[in-house]
Amino acid sequence: MSTIRNKSVLLAATATTALALALGACGSDGSGTRSSAPETGGGAQSASPTASAAGTTGTTGAAGSSSARKSSSGSGTKAGSGSKAGSGSGSAGGGGNATSDSYAYRHPCPAGQLSVSMTTPADAAGRRVIAVHNNGASACGLSYYPQVYLDGANAQGGKTVKPLVPGGLGGAPAYPVYAGRTAYAVIDLDPSGATTGTVSGIDELNVLADGDHMADADTRNFPLGSGALVLKPKLGLYRSTIADAVASMKTADTSS
Structure with a gap:
């Protein structure tokens, strides 16, 4: 127990x-x-x-990844816009944009794409305004100024007068003129206003819109009218307005 x-x-x-x-x-x-x-x-x-x-x-976590994706997507959109703008610039730089300066530099204006006219300003009888209009759907390039000379329409082997043009030119390879736009050049037949010592027998203005690329056969002939006085004429560069074309003409100092 x-x-x-x-x-x-x-x-x-x-x-x-x-x-x-x-x-x-x-x-x-x-x-x-x-x-x-x-x-x-x-x-x-x-x-x-x-x-x-x-x-x-957006470095960790599912929510962070989602946020990062959203942020990245937003940045991508902006970057895409930047890319688009960059592409536009690239196109212009590469001459692919038919409305760009660079396209015009690479594509001289065909004579058939242009209409050329001449008028006499009411306030300056000795001047003539040359207007070159682009009728095409794309930009094109012109020489810095039209090729111009004056002579007698009926003269056989008569006198030919060429105007002075601005010197020291450089820069862009051509003057761009956009579709539907007009380039102006002004010539003053008698800048001094002299009434004596002028060249006799001159009654015609001959204009080749682009002397660098066009054939002589594309030259346009315009009558100056009776009594036109021609003495040491001056021609300016192509400009987008008549006023600017006049200002350019006044700087002409070099034989064309």
Whole structure:
């Protein structure tokens, strides 16, 4: 009996010890888990702004990637616009744009694409305005000034007078004239206004719109009318307005 009781007490004590150990172990794990949770939570909270910022820059996170894709897409659209503008510039630079200066530089005006006319300003009887109109659908290039000479319409081997033109020219390879636009050049037959010493027998103005690329057969002949006085005439460069063409004519100082 005593032995049985002792065994019972021993078993009970062993069970109690085992239970205590088990409870101690459980308490330690739970405490570790609970204590780590706030740290993890705190870590998550402190990491959250970082993750959010990363998301804003699109470097991490699904939302960040989406944001980055959206931002990238927006930038792509703008870049695309830039590319489009760049393409336009490229086209102009490469001469592919039929409304650009560079296209005109690469494409001399065909005579058949132009109409050439001449008028006498009401306020300056000694001047003539040469107008070259582009009837085509694309820009084209002209020489800096028309090729002009004066002579007698009925003279056989008579006198020929060429005007002075502006000197020291350079820059663009041609004067661009756009579709539907007009280039003007002005010639003053007698800049000094002299009434004596003028060249006799001159009654015709001959105009070749582009002396650099057109054949002589494309020359247009315009009557000056009776009584025209010609003495050391001056011719200006092509310009987009008559006023600018007059200003250019006044600078003529070089033989054409």
